[in-house]
Amino acid sequence: MVPVSIVKCKETENTDILKTKILESINLIGGFKSKISRGDSVLIKPNLVGAVSYKTGGTTNPFLVEALIELLKEFGVGKITIGEGSAVGIKTRDAFAENGWDKLAERKKVRLLDFKKDDFIPMSIPEGKILRHLHTSKSLIESDIVINVPVMKTHDTYPATLGIKNMKGVIRESDKKRFHLWGLSQCIVDLNKLVLPHITIEDGTIGMEGYGPMFGTPANLGVIIASFDTVAADTVAAEVMGVEKDSIECLRLAVEQGLGCGDLSEIEILGCKIIDVKKKFAVASLEESELRENNINILEGGACSGCRITLEAFIYRLQKDGLLSNIKDHTFILGQNVKIPKNIKGPVIKFGVCTKTIDKELQGQEFSYIQGCPPHPDITSLYIKAGKLY
Ligand code: SF4
Structure with a gap:
């Protein structure tokens, strides 16, 4: 059975409370020590698609990441980097500024990285179906541990965007555009064959419904979902949002190609039950x-x-x-x-x-x-x- 934790979290800004909630969710699946060693360099990948307030549910809650950083430091990790590359055509620095990510990085003495400005190194993907090679962020490849903190929200290309999709932020802008020409879902899955995160913490402290990923409304979900298996975390998150998991094409392909567990009968839900936190996210529909x-x-x-x-x-x-x-x-x-x-x-x-x-x-x-x-x-x-x- 693959462990996935669900923890209720109505708090959105108090980092002390958020720390206890993250710790509870990580301890339920085995604790940081199952994945991280003291001194490891850690890269945290939030979802900062654009310059949108986290209060809308359109971007990852910075207070949640601040709490995560404090926990990682208390655990004794080495260098911590927060890395993101916003959507095509959007300056990542504007997304950083909108919710004070630059000040957060300064306060916590961690590195804030715009993936769009990072060095990229060519990497091969032997199991890739469309991509056999891809230039990937050097900082990410060189990190010991990647912690993915996607926000749970609806999307204009998929019914929902979660952990697997969130990793698209680590590549070059030109490749993001090419993904759409070559076949978006399979390219995202091929990318994850290279950069599949070690830990995924789905931020449902607020979440976005309606016309996501940027212009929807706050879903006010009040939940954190964590797993060492990103596919399993996404599968549970989709169920919580009332989204049919197979309708998220990149998730379906990730399951088919063995990137993780997409079968609820093989997932051990720890903490709250899905039914206790389930909230059907509204999707944009045409008149x-x-x-x-x-x-x-x-x-x-x-x-x-x-x-x-x-x-x-x-x-x-x-x-x-x-x-x-x-x-x-x-x-x-x-x-x-x-x-x-x-x-x-x-x-x-x-x-x-x-x-x-x-x-x-x-x-x-x-x-x-x-x-x-x-x-x-x-x-x-x-x-x-x-x-x-x-
Ligand atoms: S394969 Fe699907 S997503 Fe791609 S162009 Fe055809 S219908 Fe559209």
Whole structure:
């Protein structure tokens, strides 16, 4: 059985209380001593996707990491680094500044690292399905221990983003973009074959629901989930959030490719039971009636959740901003088995690499093509803007 602990934690800022909660969660799974030796260098990887207050649940709670640092120092580890590289196009320093991570690092005398500015070393991934080589943060590779502290939240490409997905922050910005071209989920899994964390502490002190990963609302979950098996921690976290674990494609592939345990019957839940803390996270959903009013059509055949959720999130954003009429009469096509009806009226947008070669079926109809597997949500917005549709 793979141990995963669940500890209730309604406190969000008192580091003394947070320390007792982290210690309880780690002791339940065997204690720091099962993974860490005195003097080890430790890299802590929070989720700081952008300059968003942790109070929204969009980024890792800095007080939780401060409490973790104090515990690690009391345990006697060596050098501690907090490392993150924010989302494509976002300056990590802005994300650090938003919640005072720079002051925290100064106060605790630990190193604060922007992965985007780190040295990268080429590493091979013999078991990689898409990636056989990848440039990876030198600081991370040289650390003895990696502690992953993702925040539990909904996402615009996956129903939820958790520990496996959080490791995407450690690579070069150019590779982050390429991941979407090459196949996001499998690339994330290949990356984790290289950088799978030693300990994962899922931050559900607040968490985000709705239009995550940055623009949702606080879920106010009040939970910490910890495991030495990131896949098992994600599996339990998904269950707590009311998200079907197999619908998180990178988690499903990680399970299939042996990165950890994704079977609840083989996971020993310690501390609270799932049912005691379960809270169904709201997901952003489209108003079908508004789509009909604007004659916006989505033709889908065999598309995976990556494309479906990315497109829905993009349309949802327009809907929320009252800009849905900007894509009036548009038809989006996605998935490799999509059936194209004759005489589509209005602009056609081919969405995702699966639709790249669907030309003949369009019978001369003009179209735009948004590449990616799935397309990156921000690339989608920019592309539509460039096409003067937004
Ligand atoms: S492009 Fe195709 S394979 Fe890639 S996410 Fe979209 S539907 Fe799935």
